[in-house]
Amino acid sequence: MPGSAIRKILIVPLVSIFALAGAGANAWHAPAMRADRAVSAYAAAHPDEMVPVIVRGEAASDAAAIVAEAGGSVRAQLGIIDAVAADVPANGIGDLARTDGVRWLSLDAGVSSTDDHGDGARDRSTDAQPRNVYPEAIGADELWDEGDRGQGVGVAVVDTGIVNSRDFGNGRVVATLPRDADRGDGYGHGSHVAGLIAGDGTRSDGRYEGVAPGANLINVRVGDDSGAATISDVITSLQLVIENQRRFNIRVVNLSLRVDVPQSYTTDPLDAAVEFLTFRGILVVAAAGNTGSDADAVSYAPGNDPFVLTVGAVDDAGTAGLRDDSVPSWSSRGTTQDGFAKPDLYAPGRHLVSVLSPRSVLAQEMPESIVGRYYMQLSGTSMAAAVTSGAAALVIEEHPGWTPGQVKQALVQGAATVPGDASARVVQVDTSAGFESVTDGSPAITPNLLLLQATGVADPESIKWGSIRWGSIKWGSIKWGSIRWGSIKWGSIRWGVVPD
Structure with missing residues (x-):
């Protein structure tokens, strides 16, 4: 979540395809916004305080100088995006946003976790040894x-x-x-997710195996022991994935998280990063979120991106059959701000038992969810995404030459409908892996505009995306360092766990 084995047909570089389309008479330009609305709102609410911001200039050194002129101080350098994190007086925010050389100004927001909705509800295990049925529910046991x-x-x-x-x-x-990086898990979320993907159940004599218990895991640690992380942390982590793709045969990336600020997939920097991975041969699996049918429920990166595989949760009711499955009210579903229906498919995500990180934040906050000494029961689209990442690994083992778009298409095409809810289709990995061939289901739409900037495209709307064969494009011609990460709304991320 190697890459070179995915594409065996490389016809022309991406830049060449763009050149065939030609530049339109009216050149496209990046959005003219200079600051996120959240910055001015924070400054108005805290007129006598310092405002935490991320400033993107022509270069990081330029941004640092501009901050100093505004009476602020730099807290951190964000080299990958030529930006700095800084504290600026509230009364200087307006002038800073209008200063020449500032490309983007945003609030350096904190992280909100989704492991507590404030209602006191938790996963409580009435059985000392609750049983996981999700491997059977999705057909993984058939492949085993x-x-x-x-x-x-x-x-x-x-x-x-x-x-x-x-x-x-x-x-x-x-x-x-x-x-x-610290090799532990002070928050406890990542260990549970990893166990659902590829735990082998050794501590439970096989009772709590993950979906792909033979797969290799690459632990990309983002955030601190409290679970705090920003979008910039996630993008930096995805760069590490690309750098190590071939060495560790990374074919799937699991992102059981969502940002805290909604933005169109065409301009969101995290969406740019996940598309970059997709076009380089890595399937990105993202959690849909835990805000139910709210108007903006599926408007947050990375789950709002049409190129990634976005996963919602079903309650398997403790049985392997689909007849009694249902979609929990908290599982996000709807239409993105760009008009795409999400999630793409569903997987079990309620009352799942997986690896416990002892003394972690989740273990301390939810002691009633601990199962035995080594496991914990959690719910959320985080868990559903992890189950699907494991399923993707099984499909890729069977079809190592498939592109991310083909793997996504196979999982969606092989899914089974939940009785009484035609829009909810649940992963059936034995069916998906059994397909002899599938088409690449990547949508024929404009990719993220930050990626297009990296190729020098003047007018994306002039390109006939419907005529492009995604599997034949040499996306490797785009260099990570050439992407301009300037159109930013730096918010925070939400981990996809819900109490239930």
Whole structure:
């Protein structure tokens, strides 16, 4: 979540395809906005305080100088986007936003977790040894019987870390990135997600196996022990994934998170990053979110991006059949601000037992959800995304030459409808892996405009996206460092866990 084996037909570079389309008479320009509305709102509400902002200038050094002129101080350098994190007096925000050389000004917002809705509800296990049925519910056990367990497929878990557990034994956590990162999981979210993807159930005598217990895990730690992280942290982590793609055969990336600020997929910087991975041969699986049918429920990156596989949750009711499945009220569903129906499919995501990170924040906040000594029961679209990432690894093991678009198409096409809810289709990985061939389902639409800027495209609307064969494009011609990350709404991320 290697890459070179995905595409065996590389016809022409991306830039060449763009050149064939030609530049339109009216050149496209990046959005003219200079500051996010949240910045002025914060300044108005805190007129006598320093405002935490992220300033993107022509270069990071320019931004630092501009901040100093506004009476502020720099807290951190964000080199990948030529930006700085700074504190600026509220009365200087207006002048700062209008200063020449400032490309984008945004609020350096904190992180909101979705592990508590304030109603006191929790996953409570009345059975000392509750049973997971999700492997049978999605048909993973059928593939296990055939010897397919995800062997050799690398799944990157961009999350709060992965605890050292015997359920990830035999060296299957093949890397921790960045290399100097703490190898623990102080928050507890990432370990649970990783266990659902590829835990082998050693501590439970196989009772709590993940979907692809033979897959390799790449632990990409983002955020601190409280679960705090920003969009910039996630983008930096995705850059590490690209840099290590070939070394660890990373074919799937699991993002059980969502940003805290809605924005069109065409301009959102995190959507640009996940599309970059997709076009380089990595399937991105994202949680839909836990805000039910709210008007903007599916308007947040990365789940709002049409190129990624967005997953909602179903309650399997503790049975392997679909007849009693239902979509929990908290699982996000709807239409994005760009008109795309999300999620793309559903997977079990309620009352799932997986690896516990002892003494973690979640363990301390939800002790009633701990199962035995080594496991924990949680609910959320985070869990559903993890189940689907494991399913993707099984499909890729069976079809190593498939593109991300083909794997996504196979999972969607093979899904089964929940009785009484035609819009909810649940992963059936045995069916998906059984397809001999599928078309690449990547949508024939304009990709993120930040990616297009990197190619020098003057007028994206002049390109006939419907005529492009996605599987034949050499997306490797785009260099990560050439992407302009300036059209930014730096918010925060939400981890997709809900109490239930």
